Amino acid sequence: MTGTPEQALPPGTREHLMSPVTQAALRIQNSITAGTREYLGMNGFVELQPPLIGPVTDPGCRGAKQVDVDYYGHKYKMMTSVILYKQASLLAFDKIFYVAPNVRLEPLETATTGRHLVEFTQIDVEVARASREDVLDLAQGLLRHVVTYTLRESKMDLAALGRDQDAFTPLLEEDFERMTHQEAVSRLRGLLHGQSADAEIDWQGERIISGQTNRPFFIVDYPKGSRGFTDGESSTEPGVLRNFDLIASDGFGELCSGGERTHEYRRLIERMRETGENPAKYAWYLDLAREGLPPSAGFGMGLERVTRYLAGLDAVWQANAYPKLPGIAAP
Amino acid sequence: MTGTPEQALPPGTREHLMSPVTQAALRIQNSITAGTREYLGMNGFVELQPPLIGPVTDPGCRGAKQVDVDYYGHKYKMMTSVILYKQASLLAFDKIFYVAPNVRLEPLETATTGRHLVEFTQIDVEVARASREDVLDLAQGLLRHVVTYTLRESKMDLAALGRDQDAFTPLLEEDFERMTHQEAVSRLRGLLHGQSADAEIDWQGERIISGQTNRPFFIVDYPKGSRGFTDGESSTEPGVLRNFDLIASDGFGELCSGGERTHEYRRLIERMRETGENPAKYAWYLDLAREGLPPSAGFGMGLERVTRYLAGLDAVWQANAYPKLPGIAAP
Numbered sequence: 267m268t269g270t271p272e273q274a275l276p277p278g279t280r281e282h283l284m285s286p287v288t289q290a291a292l293r294i295q296n297s298i299t300a301g302t303r304e305y306l307g308m309n310g311f312v313e314l315q316p317p318l319i320g321p322v323t324d325p326g327c328r329g330a331k332q333v334d335v336d337y338y339g340h341k342y343k344m345m346t347s348v349i350l351y352k353q354a355s356l357l358a359f360d361k362i363f364y365v366a367p368n369v370r371l372e373p374l375e376t377a378t379t380g381r382h383l384v385e386f387t388q389i390d391v392e393v394a395r396a397s398r399e400d401v402l403d404l405a406q407g408l409l410r411h412v413v414t415y416t417l418r419e420s421k422m423d424l425a426a427l428g429r430d431q432d433a434f435t436p437l438l439e440e441d442f443e444r445m446t447h448q449e450a451v452s453r454l455r456g457l458l459h460g461q462s463a464d465a466e467i468d469w470q471g472e473r474i475i476s477g478q479t480n481r482p483f484f485i486v487d488y489p490k491g492s493r494g495f496t497d498g499e500s501s502t503e504p505g506v507l508r509n510f511d512l513i514a515s516d517g518f519g520e521l522c523s524g525g526e527r528t529h530e531y532r533r534l535i536e537r538m539r540e541t542g543e544n545p546a547k548y549a550w551y552l553d554l555a556r557e558g559l560p561p562s563a564g565f566g567m568g569l570e571r572v573t574r575y576l577a578g579l580d581a582v583w584q585a586n587a588y589p590k591l592p593g594i595a596a597p
Numbered sequence: 598m599t600g601t602p603e604q605a606l607p608p609g610t611r612e613h614l615m616s617p618v619t620q621a622a623l624r625i626q627n628s629i630t631a632g633t634r635e636y637l638g639m640n641g642f643v644e645l646q647p648p649l650i651g652p653v654t655d656p657g658c659r660g661a662k663q664v665d666v667d668y669y670g671h672k673y674k675m676m677t678s679v680i681l682y683k684q685a686s687l688l689a690f691d692k693i694f695y696v697a698p699n700v701r702l703e704p705l706e707t708a709t710t711g712r713h714l715v716e717f718t719q720i721d722v723e724v725a726r727a728s729r730e731d732v733l734d735l736a737q738g739l740l741r742h743v744v745t746y747t748l749r750e751s752k753m754d755l756a757a758l759g760r761d762q763d764a765f766t767p768l769l770e771e772d773f774e775r776m777t778h779q780e781a782v783s784r785l786r787g788l789l790h791g792q793s794a795d796a797e798i799d800w801q802g803e804r805i806i807s808g809q810t811n812r813p814f815f816i817v818d819y820p821k822g823s824r825g826f827t828d829g830e831s832s833t834e835p836g837v838l839r840n841f842d843l844i845a846s847d848g849f850g851e852l853c854s855g856g857e858r859t860h861e862y863r864r865l866i867e868r869m870r871e872t873g874e875n876p877a878k879y880a881w882y883l884d885l886a887r888e889g890l891p892p893s894a895g896f897g898m899g900l901e902r903v904t905r906y907l908a909g910l911d912a913v914w915q916a917n918a919y920p921k922l923p924g925i926a927a928p
Contacts, residue, residue, distance in 0.1 A: 292643065333668075597648075597681075
C-alpha cells in the first residue's frame with residue numbers, strides 16, 4: 267500500500283476491467299473465497315445462498331442509508347447485512363455461512379477513503395451456542411488459513427502486485443492480540459487522535475491504530491450505544507457489548523466485525539427500544555425469537571477489504587469488477 | 598417428484614428451516630455449487646462476485662417486472678440476471694462465471710407452479726469467442742459433473758428424500774438430444790398442447806415435454822421475438838436465434854437458458870429497437886460495445902431448479918432457506 271492512493275477513484279469500466287491490477291486482484295479474491303470455503307467446509311459449516319431483500323435488514327450500519335424496494339406493495343429493504351437471517355438459519359444448522367452481497371448508501375464523504383463501497387460482499391459466519399472467544403479463534407483461524415491458501419495459490423499475482431509475502435509472517439506465527447475498546451481509545455488519544463470513548467472507533471482511528479502493528483489484532487468490548495441491538499450485552503458488565511472487530515496490520519484497518527448476539531425475545535425488545543428501533547417492523551424475526559432462537563456468535567468479514575489487505579491494494583474498489591463508490595453513478 | 602405438490606406454498610419460516618426436507622435440500626444444493634466450482638475451476642474459469650443493482654438489467658425476463666431502486670438520485674434496477682455484466686467481464690477474463698442472486702417480480706399466477714421464485718440464484722457462465730455448440734457441450738459437461746459430484750457427496754441426503762439414483766443413469770451415459778424450437782412446437786401440438794410457434798415454450802409446455810423423457814435435452818433455435826436483444830441472431834438463417842434451453846427429464850422442466858450473444862454495437866442498436874428497448878438506457882454497456890466486446894456464448898442455470906431436479910423435490914421453494922413466492926410477503 268502506498269499510503270496515498272495514486273488514483274482515488276476508479277477509471278472507466280473498460281480500463282478497469284482490462285487493468286492487470288484488477289485482474290490480479292480478482293484472481294486473488296478467488297483464492298480468498300476458495301480458501302474460505304475449504305476452511306469452513308472442513309469445520310462443518312453449511313453455506314447458504316444469501317437473501318437480497320426483506321421486510322427489514324441490519325439496523326447497525328453506521329451512518330449509511332438503506333435502499334427501499336417495493337415488493338408487491340410491501341416496503342422492503344435491500345440487505346445491508348444478513349445478520350437477522352444468520353441467526354434464524356441456526357434453526358436449520360448449527361454452523362452456517364453466507365458469501366453475501368450487500369448494498370449500503372454510504373455518505374458521500376466516504377467515496378475516497380479507500381475503504382468504502384456501496385455494493386460489497388461479506389463472508390458472514392454464525393455458530394450456535396458459541397461464545398465470543400470461540401468466534402475470535404474461528405476468525406483468526408479463518409484468516410490464517412485464507413492467507414496460507416492465497417500465498418500458495420496466488421503466488422504469481424501477489425508478486426505481480428509487488429506484495430511482500432514476508433508481511434504475513436507475524437500473522438501466521440503468533441496469536442492475534444486482543445485489546446479492549448477502552449484500551450484502543452487510550453492508545454488513539456495518546457497518538458493525538460480525538461477518539462470518542464462512547465462510539466465505534468472511527469475509520470481514521472482504525473487506520474492509525476492499524477498502522478502501529480505488523481499483525482492483525484482484535485478490539486473487544488465496545489460500549490453499548492456504539493452498535494445495534496443484535497450485539498449481545500455482557501451479563502456481568504452492563505453497558506459492555508460482547509463483540510469485537512478484527513483490525514488488519516499496516517494501516518489496512520478493519521477486516522471483520524462480530525460478537526455474541528442478543529437472542530432472547532425480551533432482551534431483543536429492550537435493546538431495540540434502547541437503540542431507537544421499532545419492534546413492530548421486525549415481526550418475522552421477533553416471532554422466531556419468541557418461540558426460541560439459539561444463542562450464538564459470529565462475524566462478517568468484508569471480502570473486498572480482505573482482498574485489499576492480502577493484495578496490498580490502495581483501495582477496496584480495486585478488488586471489485588464493477589465498483590460503486592458513494593454518490594458516483596457507475597454500472 | 599409426486600406430480601402434484603402436497604403443499605403448494607411454504608409453511609412459516611421456523612417450520613421450513615426445521616424441516617428435514619429443507620435441510621437435506623440445502624445440503625444437496627451445497628454439493629451442486631461445490632461441484633460447479635470444481636468443474637468450472639478445472640476448466641479455467643474465474644468466478645466473479647455478482648453486482649446487485651445497476652442502471653439497467655436483463656431486458657428478457659418474460660412477463661416479470663423489474664425492481665426499481667433509488668441510487669443517490671439515479672433510478673437503478675435490481676438485477677434480473679447479470680447477462681450484461683457477463684459480456685463486459687470478458688474484457689478481463691476469457692472464461693468467467695457468477696453464482697448470482699436475482700430478483701424478478703413474477704406474476705401472481707406463477708406462485709404455485711413449483712418453478713418460480715421471486716428471489717433466486719443463477720449459475721451464470723460466459724465464454725469469449727465460443728459458439729453455441731461449445732456451450733451446449735459445456736452445459737452438458739457441467740450438469741453431468743454436478744450430478745456425479747452430488748451422487749457421491751450427498752448420497753445420504755438423496756436417499757433420505759427418496760430420490761432414486763438410477764434416475765440419473767441415462768443423463769450420465771448418453772449425450773443429450775438436441776431438438777429445434779420448431780420440432781418442440783410440433784411435438785407439443787401432437788400432445789394437444791397449444792404451443793405458439795413464435796414464442797418461448799411456455800412453462801406448461803416445458804413440463805409436458807420434459808415428462809416425455811428420462812434424459813435432459815436441449816431445445817435450440819428459438820424464433821426472434823421470443824427472446825431479448827442479447828440473444829444472437831443467425832447470420833445464415835435470419836429470424837432464428839443462436840440460443841438454447843436445457844430441459845430436465847421427468848417433468849422437471851427448464852434448468853438453463855443460453856446461447857451466442859449479440860455483441861456488435863450496430864447489431865445491438867438494431868436488436869434493441871426491434872425488441873422495444875431504449876438504447877439510451879444502456880449507455881454504459883453500449884459504450885463498451887462501441888469500442889469492442891468479444892463475441893461470446895454462455896448460459897444461466899437456475900440453482901434452485903437444478904437442486905429441485907437432483908433432489909426430486911416438488912417445488913423450487915423447497916430448495917431455498919427463505920423462499921419468496923410471487924405476491925406473498927415473506928422474509
